[in-house]
Amino acid sequence: xxxxxxxxxxxxxxxxxxxxxxxxxxxxxxxxxxxxxxxxxxxxxxxxxxxxxxxxxxxxxxxxxxxxxxxxxxxxxxxxxxxxxxxxxxxxxxxxxxxxxxxxxxxxxxxxxxxxxxxxxxxxxxxxxxxxxxxxxxxxxxxxxxxxxxxxxxx
Amino acid sequence: xxxxxxxxxxxxxxxxxxxxxxxxxxxxxxxxxxxxxxxxxxxxxxxxxxxxxxxxxxxxxxxxxxxxxxxxxxxxxxxxxxxxxxxxxxxxxxxxxxxxxxxxxxxxxxxxxxxxxxxxxxxxxxxxxxxxxxxxxxxxxxxxxxxxxxxxxxxxxxxxxxxxxxxxxxxxxxxxxxxxxxxxxxxxxxxxxxxxxxxxxxxxxxxxxxxxxxxxxxxxxxxxxxxxxxxxxxxxxxxxxxxxxxxxxxxxxxxxxxxxxxxxxxxxxxxxxxxxxxxxxxxxxxxxxxxxxxxxxxxxxxxxxxxxxxxxxxxxxxxxxxxxxxxxxxxxxxxxxxxxxxxxxxxxxxxxxxxxxxxxxxxxxxxxxxxxxxxxxxxxxxxxxxxxxxxxxxxxxxxxxxxxxxxxxxxxxxxxxxxxxxxxxxxxxxxxx
Numbered sequence: 001x002x003x004x005x006x007x008x009x010x011x012x013x014x015x016x017x018x019x020x021x022x023x024x025x026x027x028x029x030x031x032x033x034x035x036x037x038x039x040x041x042x043x044x045x046x047x048x049x050x051x052x053x054x055x056x057x058x059x060x061x062x063x064x065x066x067x068x069x070x071x072x073x074x075x076x077x078x079x080x081x082x083x084x085x086x087x088x089x090x091x092x093x094x095x096x097x098x099x100x101x102x103x104x105x106x107x108x109x110x111x112x113x114x115x116x117x118x119x120x121x122x123x124x125x126x127x128x129x130x131x132x133x134x135x136x137x138x139x140x141x142x143x144x145x146x147x148x149x150x151x152x153x154x155x
Numbered sequence: 156x157x158x159x160x161x162x163x164x165x166x167x168x169x170x171x172x173x174x175x176x177x178x179x180x181x182x183x184x185x186x187x188x189x190x191x192x193x194x195x196x197x198x199x200x201x202x203x204x205x206x207x208x209x210x211x212x213x214x215x216x217x218x219x220x221x222x223x224x225x226x227x228x229x230x231x232x233x234x235x236x237x238x239x240x241x242x243x244x245x246x247x248x249x250x251x252x253x254x255x256x257x258x259x260x261x262x263x264x265x266x267x268x269x270x271x272x273x274x275x276x277x278x279x280x281x282x283x284x285x286x287x288x289x290x291x292x293x294x295x296x297x298x299x300x301x302x303x304x305x306x307x308x309x310x311x312x313x314x315x316x317x318x319x320x321x322x323x324x325x326x327x328x329x330x331x332x333x334x335x336x337x338x339x340x341x342x343x344x345x346x347x348x349x350x351x352x353x354x355x356x357x358x359x360x361x362x363x364x365x366x367x368x369x370x371x372x373x374x375x376x377x378x379x380x381x382x383x384x385x386x387x388x389x390x391x392x393x394x395x396x397x398x399x400x401x402x403x404x405x406x407x408x409x410x411x412x413x414x415x416x417x418x419x420x421x422x423x424x425x426x427x428x429x430x431x432x433x434x435x436x437x438x439x440x441x442x443x444x445x446x447x448x449x450x451x452x453x454x455x456x457x458x459x460x461x462x463x464x465x466x467x468x469x470x471x472x473x474x475x476x477x478x479x480x481x482x483x484x485x486x487x488x489x490x491x492x493x494x495x496x497x498x499x500x501x502x503x504x505x506x507x508x509x510x511x512x513x514x515x516x517x518x519x520x521x522x523x524x525x526x527x528x529x530x531x532x533x534x535x536x537x538x539x540x541x542x543x544x545x546x547x548x549x550x551x552x553x554x555x556x557x558x559x560x561x562x563x564x565x566x567x568x569x570x571x572x573x574x575x576x577x578x579x580x581x582x583x584x585x586x587x588x
Contacts (some may be wrong), residue, residue, distance in 0.1 A: 067469070069194050070414030074351040084347035124438055125189040127469050 045149025048102030050142065059098075059138040065128040066094035072122035072132060078114055086110055090122040093135040104142045105151075111140050157183040158576035159569070160449070160458030161434075162441055162483060163472065165192035166199075166558050167543025168464035169425040170248070170565030171572065172434045173255055175462070178573035183435040183458065185451060189422060190470035191544065191551065192558065196272070196410040197385070197417020199252070201245070201281035201559030203267060205229050212326050215279040216267050216293055219559075220245060226556065232492055232516075232548035234560050240523055241567060245559075248566035249282060255428040258392045259284045259421065269293055269326075271382060271409045273310055275318020278410060279555060284417055286387050286395035289380070289407040292322055296379040296405065298331035302370060303384070305338040306346040307353060310384035312336065315409060319382070337369040354389040354416040363394065367401040378404050385411035392420065443483055459576035462568045463527070463541040464561075467518060472545035475500065479517050481545070486527050486535060489547040490517040494530055518547035525568045538575055542568035 034042070037051070044050070052060075073079070073089035087110050088096070097107045116133040123132040159175040161168045164186030172184045202222035207214025223245060227236040235242055253260040260282055267279035268291035277292060289295075301319065303312035312334035323330045339362070340353060348356075356362055374381065385408045388394035398406040411417045429436050442450045449456040465472030465483060474480050479488035479495040488495045490503060491513045503514035519527045519541050526534040527541050542564035544551040551557035 069469075070349065071189055071193055071419070073349040073414065074193075074419050079349070079352060084344045088347055089349055125193070127188050127190050127471065129188065 041149060045146075046151050048105060048146055048149075048151070050101060050145050050149070052101075056138060056142075059131060059134050062129070062131040063094040063098050063135055066091065066130045067128055068095060069127060071125050071127065072119075072130070075121040075125050077118040077121065081118075082110075082113055086113060090119055090132050093132050093139070094130050098135050098139060101142065104139055105146055107139055108143060111136065111143060156457040156459070157181045157435065158459050159183070159462060159572045160185065160456055160460070161462045161464060161569070161572075162186070163190065163462075163464035163466060163470060163543065163545075164426075164429075164436065164438075165190040165422070165464065165466060165470060165543065166195075166425065166561035167466075167545075167565035167568070168462070169429055170252060170255075170562050171462040171464055171540075171542050171569035172429055173432055174251065174566045174569030175573040175576075176432045176434055176569075177251075178570055178577075180573035180576050182432075182569075183437065183456075184429060185437045185439065185441045185456070187440050187471065188438070190466040192425070192561070193418050193422040194413040194415055194469065195418040195421065195558060196278070196280075196412070197284050197415060197421050198270060198278075198280040198287055198410055199249070199282035199558040199562060200279070200555045201249070201267075201563075202226055202235070203279040203555040210325065212269055212277055212279075212292070212322060215555075216269050216326070218265050219267050219279075219281040220265065222267075223556070223559075230548065232489070232520075233556070234521075234546050234548060234564055235556070237521060237548070238523060238525070238564070238567065244567070245563050248563045249559075251566055252562050253282070255432075256421075256424045259424050261285055261288065266293075269322070271315055271319055271322070273315065273384070273409055273412050275314045275316075275321075277318070277322045280410075281559060283410075284392065284420070286392060286408050287385075287410060287417065289395075289405050290382055290409060292319070292326065292328070295323075295328075295330060297329075298333065298375070298378055299380045299382065300374055300378045301332065301334045301382045302373065303334065303336045304353075304366075304386065305336070305340040306343070307340065307350075307384055307386070308346055309350060315382065333375065335373045335375070337366070337373040339366045339369045350384075350386055350411075350414055350416050351389055351419065354386045357386060357394060358388050358391045363397060363401070367398065370398075370402060370406075374402070374404065380404065381406045383408050385409055385415065385417050387416075389416060389420065390423065392424070441483065449483075460538045460540065460572040462565075462572045463519070463539060463545055464543045464565060464568070465545050467515070467544040467551065470544065472543075473517055473519075475514070475517070481519055484527075484536065484539070486519050487529055488517050489520045489530075490514065512550065512553070515550040515552065516548055518549075519545050520547045525564060525571055540568040540572045540575075 076090040119132045158180035159182045161172045161184040172182045175182045201219040203215040204222045227239040263282045301312040301316040316334040387408045467473045525540045543561040
């Protein structure tokens, strides 16, 4: 018998032991009755990593169509009422604000002051049909979800 | 029912609508969104000699009509070649555009002007906005000052001045060129504002005077010409002239990269011309049912003839996902003289950015009457015409014929569509396949 065959046999036996004996035994003794999703959220929620639903993916696919032309910024009416220290323009919804789930927390002030109605024209001129207003709705929804999982307090 | 339905509202679509109106047709223009015209430099490139390499500025500054004729000879799939029988009407198309947008353009000369870009490179262009035109390298009067406006991070006056110095030397001109900084935008927040906001700011009452005062302090004595970032008014095309009068120095803006204030200015001027010409302008999605009926807001979009001016990849007229597609009628897409169909993208693109990129020339093939045709040269839909960058054979972003082809083919397609509508059977003659 070759050493490769022995290695494979040893590996298969170990996996079999884990599946048939070790894992069921551990589950029997486990007192944590939380579901997998609950455990996932407990682990990753405070880091801002929440499950991405099919609806989320659809909106984010729309954001990925952005070609960074900046035309929406030319027609973003919110720029005339919000300071640049709060909001940098409609294009940022696609290229920045929705880019990373953990960073959505930092858009709280923008979302509190941004009105979807001010983005109607900006969305209409977008050559690639980025759903700017849907992105605002998505960000607001994610922000609510994130607020249920606050980040750990730093010492 | 309208006589002519134009699909697409950039340069080609707008010129098609305006020329069809001039021919007496009722015109409805439908567009989904803005396209490449609003992202353009704001100037209209018609043609530069195909025999003058990029560095040969003197060669590129030649007669653009001769250059267009030369392109027609050496590039058989270029729209100028397909329409060579009508190429003598190119000046008429440009004159029509100038007449439609008198606030932006003066009638062009015969030769290309050489205009500076924000990257410090030079671009040959036939028709520039009045605010850009005086930046022509061939006629620029020195000493020249390139002015940086305060905190605007998108414009580097030193870079532009260096490019201008090299370009002037290349055409044998000795110019005294300096970069200076003026600070009309003083707030820290101004660095975060979009170019459109900065331009709009300069439109506001009292802001021109502030800019005059700032530039007055910054300009060295004896300055004859000032080149500024492309921010001279979002909707005030004559701001450069007013600035020149106030300072008693010739002031111009350089061409723009995207995001482009002059590009949006051009698009908005076209929209205003459409409105003035009583073209019905609709901003919504046009779809096509399986039986070929064009649908607009749930109802058939009835028209005797249709002009397809939907653009290429940015405008959305041509798409490539698994294969190249024309997105409204499903017309065949050609590239490099053959049906692009399932051609692998790797065959049509080069890794080197400066190489020829055939994929960007993909588009719809037309005959000399601007009707989309198949590989056998026969029209696919008799009452359909096509114009602009949806066409095969040219890359609007790189081959220095971009908006020129759009204006020329739009002008001709609008005329042809109006004429066909006049002789068509009327209701029931809508484009279908």
